[in-house]
Amino acid sequence: MNHKGISIAIASAKGGVGKTITTINLAGVFEELKKRVLILDFDLSGGGISTALNIPNGKSSYHLVYDYNNNQYQEFKNYVTKYDEYIDVLASPKDPRQALKMDPKYVEIILDKAIFNYDVVLVDTNHDLTDFHVLTLDLVDNILFLVTNDPLDLKNMRSLISIFKDVNANNYKVILNESVAPFKNYFGIYDIKNIIKANIDYVLSKDFYIKNIDKFVMNGKIITLDSKASSFFSKDYTTLMGICTDLFKEGEKNENA
Numbered sequence: 001m002n003h004k005g006i007s008i009a010i011a012s013a014k015g016g017v018g019k020t021i022t023t024i025n026l027a028g029v030f031e032e033l034k035k036r037v038l039i040l041d042f043d044l045s046g047g048g049i050s051t052a053l054n055i056p057n058g059k060s061s062y063h064l065v066y067d068y069n070n071n072q073y074q075e076f077k078n079y080v081t082k083y084d085e086y087i088d089v090l091a092s093p094k095d096p097r098q099a100l101k102m103d104p105k106y107v108e109i110i111l112d113k114a115i116f117n118y119d120v121v122l123v124d125t126n127h128d129l130t131d132f133h134v135l136t137l138d139l140v141d142n143i144l145f146l147v148t149n150d151p152l153d154l155k156n157m158r159s160l161i162s163i164f165k166d167v168n169a170n171n172y173k174v175i176l177n178e179s180v181a182p183f184k185n186y187f188g189i190y191d192i193k194n195i196i197k198a199n200i201d202y203v204l205s206k207d208f209y210i211k212n213i214d215k216f217v218m219n220g221k222i223i224t225l226d227s228k229a230s231s232f233f234s235k236d237y238t239t240l241m242g243i244c245t246d247l248f249k250e251g252e253k254n255e256n257a
């Protein structure tokens, strides 16, 4: 494959809002759409993708960077671990000391190499705005911001979005994730839009709260690839499908422009 895929970062202004689970669920939906997906775990210190998917302790982005620096870089596929026929993972460094060596200059190098090997590169991030993450958000084609119905989260998101507005960047969509803490319903959608001063593009509803999510995680399973998911969570499955198809259409439009 040598056409250019699309890159999408899943980001937030607060921790624990469902970025990692959403990244994995989107990968599952892209697989249903027969797209080759790379999950790039850029949550460098707390990277949970490999753990969530029971990916064995193999190579990580640190190995790629190390080899690149030492003129030993091999093909991209040597650094990823296969989840299934459609989904590969580039794991985050296993050791915090390795994570510290991930200089921001490698963001572009990794993204550039990844994008020509996959239809979609999904980048799981961390809410800390380090240089590494700012550059990641700067370089990806699209950003999905996840917010919850939580005052602190919403206020932080307003600041984050205002930075994007200041630089006229509009390659982001906002997802209100009600599924991660369904008991939190202090604000209505209208209030939330007012607080963050931006539109809510998609909502993952309370119905998508999965009681036995830990079982999926323990078994390394992707919820959206479960045969019952599309009927059991039909509304939210359709939303996730909509997000994937919207982003893909936009990507194709940009490629043809």
Ligand SMILES: Nc1ncnc2c1ncn2[C@@H]1O[C@H](COP(=O)(O)OP(=O)(O)OP(=O)(O)O)[C@@H](O)[C@H]1O
Pocket (backbone or CB within 6 Å): 012, 014, 015, 016, 017, 018, 019, 020, 021, 022, 043, 046, 048, 125, 126, 127, 179, 180, 208, 209, 210, 211, 213, 214
């Ligand atoms: N749809 C859901 N139903 C039930 N629990 C969920 C759902 N989505 C996420 N969770 C749970 O919420 C917690 C936070 O989710 P997740 O790890 O995806 O958030 P995160 O934004 O990636 O966190 P961090 O900022 O620490 O990386 C996890 O324990 C996860 O299992």
Ligand SMILES: [Mg+2]
Pocket (backbone or CB within 6 Å): 019, 020, 021, 043, 048, 124, 125
């Ligand atoms: Mg996470």
